[in-house]
Amino acid sequence: MPSQADEEAHQLSYLQKHLANILYLLSEHVEGESEESLVLTMEGFEHLGFLIQFGDKGSGGVPLSQAAPFFANSDPDMSAAPVPVSQVHDWLLQTIASSLESITEKVSAKENGSPSGSDQDIAMADASPSSAKASPSARSPCFVEGVSKSSYVKQASDLKSSSVKVINCHDSTIYILAPLRYAIIYGCSDATIVLGAVGKAVRVEHCERVHVIIAAKRVCIANCRECVFFLGVNQRPLFVGDNHKLQVAPYNTYYSQLEEHLTEVGIVSTINRWDEALSISVIDPHDSLSHPAGVSDTQSESATCLDPDQLTNFLIPNWFENESTGSTKDNPFPLPDAYMTSQQRNVNALSLNEDDKL
Template sequence: MPSQADEEAHQLSYLQKHMTNILTLLADSIDGEGDDSMVLTMETFEHLGFFLQLSEGTPLSQAATFFANSDPDMPAAPVPAALVHDWVLQHIASALEFMAEKTVAKENSQHNAFDPDVTMSDAVTNTRIHSSSPTGSSAPNYPGYYRNASFVEGCSKTSVVKQASDLKGHSIKVLNCHDSVIYILAPLKYATVYGCSDTTIILGAIGKVVKVEHCERVQIIAASKRICIANCRECIFYLGVNHQPLIVGDNHKLQVAPFNTYYPQLGEHLAQVGVDPNVNKWDQPFVLGVVDLHDSLSHPAGVSDVQAESTTCLDPDLFTNFLVPCFSGRYSKEYPGAGDR
């Protein structure tokens, strides 16, 4: 499985390739000729926050010199799409360059005890991108921050429980599990579900983002700020999310429904990671454009782009609550494949 840094580098490269088309979809036409005939308002510019974040807790528009420090009592003037295009590509290129430099440094160093991955927010912070926006809070840059992760991997026909005392770091990765039930009952920042099938996965409270990729016939029950779903088939997502679910890639027969479970520490965990239980956009999935069949990760032999398949809401008659059993002790240690790696 690719590392988090590899995944982000691929995602940034994809955005770099398709940014012109994305901005064309967002831009408004005005009278004029050439590049100045297409403009973006501050509101439409904020939609790019689906993909990019330069400083944690700071709106994307306040990180851009052409919108930063706008008078809140007066709408900011639209800016040419070409200006936005150049600004975004400059920042993506800086982040990719920094990631590449860190990768080379990591390969050349034989004494780096942490061997960290580098993420977009880390790269942006370290490249000192100029912005007139407030500094804001950003993810820590100390080595090993993103490397510290817990894993549930290779489980088959079993149940696994992970509580806060069983986990290390800020993220969980559930990989290649089949015909199982996985309980992650802890406050975390990131969660990745990859390559699973016929499995139910409960994610208690995820403060940043849940990523679900290359899964079949899974049920995901997740409370999170964001979720991104890619290349999945016949899956049901029971969601409590503060932002629209992002659906990308080659997906088939996906269904969404509201969050449907509870455990005693859920409210406390949501508060710890900053997920608002009063805001739930489970029924507003954002399906991104078309499927790129030339994407080497999902369609190495593709021939053309096709329209992405829409996501449907679960029939209310089929909706049921999911009961989380009462667990005590270090229950997960009883099961093979459940330990930290």
């Protein structure tokens, strides 16, 4: 399994390769004296915060615009002047190259037996251009790996870390019912995965035919196929890479301590932007990870909304009834009207069927 340094290096290289296209998608056209030029506003630049994080891992980081020299000293009460895309592109490439060099030096030092700090919580951006400083108090992520044809449950009392990685799990149902900071779901198929409250971000990558139920501040989905995501998210879901046949739906479950966990990590259940997906679908046909051999050269697809008639409530078994102290009795994320109407119609139809049997 690749190390965290290997993952970071791959993510940085991927971003480096596709940076020009990403900036083009975020840019605006401005008429110059004799030719059209591309510029990036501070608001557009901040959208890169989905992919790039500055500051020590494990900390809240700093706003992206304050880390960049061209926006750092902007007056907060005034709109900052747009910056040429070429200037942003050059600065980011230089920063990414510096970070890749730093990662290489750390790996070399580790291979040569030099002491290093303990692992840290996962940075859930595609890149972290500033070098992370190891913190003695940081904990390694909890791994849920290789679960096959079974059910797996973790509660808050079972976890010693605020970060979780669910990797290569197949034909299974996995419950992580705990307050978390970060979570990664990678390489899973034909599974249902339920995450508790994730206060920073969730990344789902290279998964096929999975149902993922997530309550999180933000979520990034990359290179997935035939998956359904039931989301309770405070920020727009981000879709990157080569995605196909994905569906999104409103959050559809609860467990007894869910509201307590949402409050603990700072998620507001009255705000759910599940259907406001932001898609950055940049595909490199020569990238073996995002475009595997045998896959046709088709354009990546945007996620579609699940038909309201297909949404059902997902019931989490209460295995620990005697230990449960939470007060959550229902889904804390309000359902949109169309989904609520459909559910009520299904309940009424079920009641009529029961009456007919009597």
